[in-house]
Each structure stands twice: as C-alpha cells, then as structure tokens.
Amino acid sequence: MFYESTRGRPRQVSAAEAIKLGLAPDGGLFVPQEIPQFPLARLNDMRDWNYQARAAAILSEFLTDYSTAEIEQCVYAAYNQNTFDAPTIAPVHPLSDKLNILELWHGPTCAFKDLALQILPHLLTKAAAKTGEPTTIVILVATSGDTGKAALAGFKNVPGTRIIVFYPEQGVSTMQQLQMVTQEGNNVSVIAVQGNFDDTQNGVKDTFADRELVYNLSQRNYRLSSANSINWGRLAPQIVYYFSAYLDLIQQGRVNWGEKINFVVPTGNFGNILAAYYALEMGLPVHKLICASNANNILTDFIQTGIYNRNRRFWKTISPSMDILISSNLERLLFHLNGRDPHKTGAWMTGLKDTGRYQVDVQTLASIKGFFWSGFADDEQTLTAIKEIFKEHRYVVDPHTGVGIRVYQQYLQATADPTPTVLVSTASPYKFNTSVIKAVLGSQAVRDKDEFQLLALLSELSNTEVPSGLQGLEQKKILHHKTVSQDQIKKEVENVLYNRT
Ligand SMILES: *Cc1c(COP(=O)(O)O)cnc(C)c1O
Numbered sequence: 001m002f003y004e005s006t007r008g009r010p011r012q013v014s015a016a017e018a019i020k021l022g023l024a025p026d027g028g029l030f031v032p033q034e035i036p037q038f039p040l041a042r043l044n045d046m047r048d049w050n051y052q053a054r055a056a057a058i059l060s061e062f063l064t065d066y067s068t069a070e071i072e073q074c075v076y077a078a079y080n081q082n083t084f085d086a087p088t089i090a091p092v093h094p095l096s097d098k099l100n101i102l103e104l105w106h107g108p109t110c111a112f113k114d115l116a117l118q119i120l121p122h123l124l125t126k127a128a129a130k131t132g133e134p135t136t137i138v139i140l141v142a143t144s145g146d147t148g149k150a151a152l153a154g155f156k157n158v159p160g161t162r163i164i165v166f167y168p169e170q171g172v173s174t175m176q177q178l179q180m181v182t183q184e185g186n187n188v189s190v191i192a193v194q195g196n197f198d199d200t201q202n203g204v205k206d207t208f209a210d211r212e213l214v215y216n217l218s219q220r221n222y223r224l225s226s227a228n229s230i231n232w233g234r235l236a237p238q239i240v241y242y243f244s245a246y247l248d249l250i251q252q253g254r255v256n257w258g259e260k261i262n263f264v265v266p267t268g269n270f271g272n273i274l275a276a277y278y279a280l281e282m283g284l285p286v287h288k289l290i291c292a293s294n295a296n297n298i299l300t301d302f303i304q305t306g307i308y309n310r311n312r313r314f315w316k317t318i319s320p321s322m323d324i325l326i327s328s329n330l331e332r333l334l335f336h337l338n339g340r341d342p343h344k345t346g347a348w349m350t351g352l353k354d355t356g357r358y359q360v361d362v363q364t365l366a367s368i369k370g371f372f373w374s375g376f377a378d379d380e381q382t383l384t385a386i387k388e389i390f391k392e393h394r395y396v397v398d399p400h401t402g403v404g405i406r407v408y409q410q411y412l413q414a415t416a417d418p419t420p421t422v423l424v425s426t427a428s429p430y431k432f433n434t435s436v437i438k439a440v441l442g443s444q445a446v447r448d449k450d451e452f453q454l455l456a457l458l459s460e461l462s463n464t465e466v467p468s469g470l471q472g473l474e475q476k477k478i479l480h481h482k483t484v485s486q487d488q489i490k491k492e493v494e495n496v497l498y499n500r501t
Contacts, residue, residue, distance in 0.1 A: 001034070001036065003015060003017070003031060003033065005029065005030060005342070006342060007028030007342050007345060008346065009025070009028075009342075010025070016131050020127040022230065029328070029331050029332050031232075031332050035278060038243070038284070040283065042057075043247070043284075046247060047251060048251075049247075052089075054243060055079065056071050056075050058243055063123070065130065078118040078119035084106045084114075085468055088248075091106070092249060092252070092422065096393070098419075099423060101397070101422075102423065105427050107153075111431060114150050114153065117150040120231065120233045121158040127233070128160065134221065136161065136222050137223055138164065138223065140166075141165045142167075142197070142201040145171075145321075146427075148176075149183070152185070153469075154227075155185075155187065155227070156188050162496070163188050163189070164496055165180060165191070167191075169192040169483060175470070178451075178473045178476070180480070181481075182477065182478055190479075190480035191482050191489075193489065203490070229328070234271065235278075236275075258285055259285060262286070262417070262419050262421040263286065263288075263289055263423075264290040264404045264407060265289065265404070265424045266292045274332055280371065288373050288417070289371055291303060291407075296314065296317070298310060299330075300375060302330075306360045306364070309357045310326060318383070321426070326352070334360065338360070374407075375406075376407065377402070377403045379399075382399050382402040383438065384406075385405040387440055390440050394463075396436060396464075397429060398428060399439075400427050400432075401425040404424065408421065430458055433455055433457075440461060
C-alpha cells in the first residue's frame with residue numbers, strides 16, 4: 001500500500017516514508033492510495049482479542065512495509081500496563097440505554113492524544129531505520145499544554161530520538177506546567193518561552209525553516225521532525241479504537257452483530273473524527289459521524305453550508321484543546337470526497353491561506369452531509385451538560401466530552417435517531433478539574449482552593465482515584481528551569497543538541 005499527497009506530489013511513497021516526512025514536500029498531507037477493506041467476517045474473529053492484537057491487525061492494513069513483528073513491537077511498547085491505567089486500554093462505559101462513553105484518557109497524560117503519541121515514537125524510529133536514515137530524530141514541539149506533555153511521555157528514553165518542548169510561560173495551566181517541568185527521561189528538554197502560544201509557535205516554525213541551521217544539524221546527524229497531528233503515524237493508530245469500541249459493544253451485548261452505530265466526536269483539528277471516517281470506509285458498521293464543536297464553530301458551519309470561513313472571532317473556551325480555527329486534517333477528507341482531485345484540494349487550501357475562506361462544490365458537500373452531522377455548544381451549555389450527566393448517572397465528564405454530550409442531545413432532538421451511539425471522551429475530568437467542579441458544585445466550590453485540593457475534591461465527588469499521572473505532582477522534583485525569549489529558541493535548540501547547556 002502506498003501513500004500520496006492531497007496536493008498531488010509526490011505520487012507515491014511508502015508508509016515509513018510518509019511517517020518520517022510528516023508533511024508532504026508540496027505542503028499537502030499523506031493519504032493512503034486506497035482504503036483497505038476490513039470485512040465483517042474478519043472482524044468477527046477479533047471479538048475476543050485484546051486491544052493490542054486488534055491494533056496490530058488494523059495497523060498492518062495500513063503499514064504494509066512494516067513486518068508483523070515490527071508492528072507488534074510498536075503496539076506492545078505503546079499500550080501496556082505501565083503506560084495505561086485501564087487493562088483494556090480504551091474501555092467503553094455504558095451510560096444509558098443507547099449511549100456509551102469511549103474513555104480515551106487512561107494513558108500517561110490523561111487525554112486521548114496518548115493513544116497516538118505513545119506509539120508514534122516507535123513507528124517513527126522504525127521508519128527512520130527502514131528508509132536508511134542513520135540520524136537522531138529531534139522532535140521539536142511548541143505546545144499550548146496537552147500535546148507537549150503527551151509527546152514528552154511518548155518520546156522519553158526512546159533510543160535514536162531527542163525531544164525539545166517549548167511552552168509559553170503565561171499560556172499553560174499550573175497543572176500542565178507542573179506535568180512538563182517534572183518530566184524525567186535522558187533525551188528530554190522542556191523550555192519556557194516569554195510570551196504567548198503564538199510567539200512560541202512562531203519561534204519553533206522559524207527554527208524548522210532555517211536552512212542553515214537544518215544543514216548544520218544534519219552535519220552532526222540530527223534531523224528535525226514534528227509530532228503534530230497531521231503525521232499519518234498519529235492518525236492510523238486512532239482508527240483502531242473505533243473498531244475496538246464496536247467489538248466491545250458486541251461483547252457487552254449492547255449492539256447486535258452487523259448493527260450500525262453512531263460516533264460523537266469532540267473535534268478541533270479534525271484528526272480524531274477523520275480516523276472514524278476511515279474506519280467507516282473500511283467497513284465498520286457506522287450510521288452517522290457527529291462532529292461536536294465548541295464556540296469556535298467553524299466546522300459546524302462548514303458541514304452545514306460547504307463554506308469554510310476563518311474570518312471570525314476566536315473564542316477562548318473551557319474546552320481549550322478544541323479552540324482551533326484551522327482544522328488541518330479536514331484537507332484529507334476533502335481529498336477523499338472530491339474524487340481525489342489534488343488540484344481542487346490545493347486550490348481550496350490556497351484560498352484558505354490567502355483569503356481565510358473557501359467553498360466546496362455541491363457534490364462534495366452532499367457527500368460530506370451523507371457521512372456527518374454537526375453541532376456546537378458554548379461554555380454555558382457545556383457546564384449544564386456536565387452537571388446533568390453527573391446528576392443523572394453519577395458520572396463525571398470533562399468539558400470537551402461535555403461539548404459532545406450537548407451536541408448529541410441536539411442531534412436526538414433534530415433526528416430522533418434510535419441508533420446506539422458512542423461518545424468519544426477525549427480527556428479525563430481530572431485534567432480540567434476547575435471547570436468540572438464549577439459545573440457540578442457551583443463556582444463557590446472552587447474559590448480559594450489550589451489544584452491539588454481540587455483533585456482531592458473531584459476524587460471524592462466521582463468516587464474514583466486521581467490518575468497516577470497527576471498524583472503526587474506537587475512532590476515531584478522540578479527538573480526543567482530554563483526560560484528564553486522567542487528569538488532565542490533557535491539558539492536554544494543548538495545549545496541542547498550541542499550540549500552547551
Ligand atoms: C486534541 C484534543 C481534541 C481535538 O481533537 P482533534 O483530533 O484535534 O479533532 C479534543 N479533546 C481533547 C481533550 C484534545 O486534547
């Protein structure tokens with residue numbers, strides 16, 4: 001199986017090449033040349049398999065230049081009892097008659113990005129070896145919080161890699177900062193940047209774009225790479241949990257064999273829900289994919305009108321990982337649904353870059369509407385949804401999942417669809433404890449309490465244990481102290497790699 005760019009060049013590369021490169025040289029994203037079919041009969045054989053075996057089977061369909069043994073090594077290194085605190089890795093929690101919650105936050109950093117970032121380092125180092133790249137891969141990350149920690153947890157101590165994370169000094173929560181500055185590992189660096197997330201991201205982008213620096217690094221056997229969500233090596237592992245959730249529902253007797261189900265996915269960059277689309281195209285019985293946005297409802301409008309317009313206000317919400325106006329992975333969906341036309345796709349993306357806007361043709365819009373339904377929830381509606389779910393089921397959800405709950409309610413009102421549904425829960429409520437406690441107990445309950453008191457309160461409220469990744473953070477040693485300005489980021493990368501620190 002080969003991969004091609006959504007913008008036409010190169011015409012084909014192997015999976016290892018696509019993962020190593022991340023982004024295609026023409027600026028497009030890598031997509032599989034055809035979507036492998038996974039017949040129900042084959043799925044049936046996997047009913048009793050564990051998550052790791054299911055993952056190996058699905059990933060083998062896409063990563064055909066990796067051997068079975070290599071894929072198994074990657075899968076077991078990523079998903080095990082040291083990395084995940086649920087034996088089944090991605091458990092399905094039955095909430096009500098028709099609604100089930102897919103808990104994707106049992107990994108080391110308590111958010112769904114762990115499902116991809118725990119395995120990416122292994123896929124990437126194998127890709128480098130396969131494509132004859134004898135260098136050390138240096139992962140550079142600019143983070144607004146979640147991705148940085150998940151990437152650190154994934155890459156720590158992985159041979160052949162270094163990881164350097166830059167975060168805005170004023171732009172992350174106390175909890176997120178503590179998670180990062182206490183990160184252990186022999187190949188990790190964490191550096192604060194004076195300024196906000198945009199300053200940090202611009203500094204990191206300048207580093208990638210500095211040809212002289214890139215050349216000098218290559219002379220010393222370093223190759224810069226990124227771990228962001230447009231890499232195929234992050235997308236493919238996400239397809240697995242949609243299949244796995246279906247098999248779990250069959251096993252639990254909640255769904256009949258072959259019966260279709262819906263997925264509700266809280267969406268930002270469109271990576272998670274795109275993985276659900278691939279699962280559907282492979283043959284998983286799916287009725288509707290429900291795209292849930294927060295007040296940054298650019299995708300809701302797009303799916304309804306076919307017009308993508310980022311010339312609008314940017315809202316900072318209580319579901320910050322969905323505060324996004326450019327959903328990069330949408331480009332892949334457009335390519336698949338517009339007849340795999342790289343010129344059309346490229347023209348739309350140029351429109352987005354130049355004018356902040358594009359409009360897809362009628363046929364493409366019709367096929368998007370065939371697969372997707374969309375809705376959004378503002379902060380107030382999200383807090384209400386969290387409160388209602390807690391009152392009714394004694395189950396606590398985080399604000400991203402709360403957005404999904406609210407949008408699912410809208411969907412039911414609009415369609416009365418009786419199809420069994422899985423809501424993809426993208427973060428642990430502990431990660432967003434302030435908003436969650438505010439929602440359930442009111443704002444007076446969070447007044448004068450620090451992060452750790454809030455963790456304890458949430459534990460009591462939900463009758464669950466504080467996840468190990470967040471436990472004892474206040475006693476952990478701070479290992480990373482450095483702060484730099486935006487224009488020192490490049491220099492700092494050299495300092496780290498040349499051991500000048
Ligand atoms: C990243 C993230 C999302 C958005 O996922 P996309 O793949 O970007 O659509 C939603 N919820 C949480 C908690 C996240 O960290």
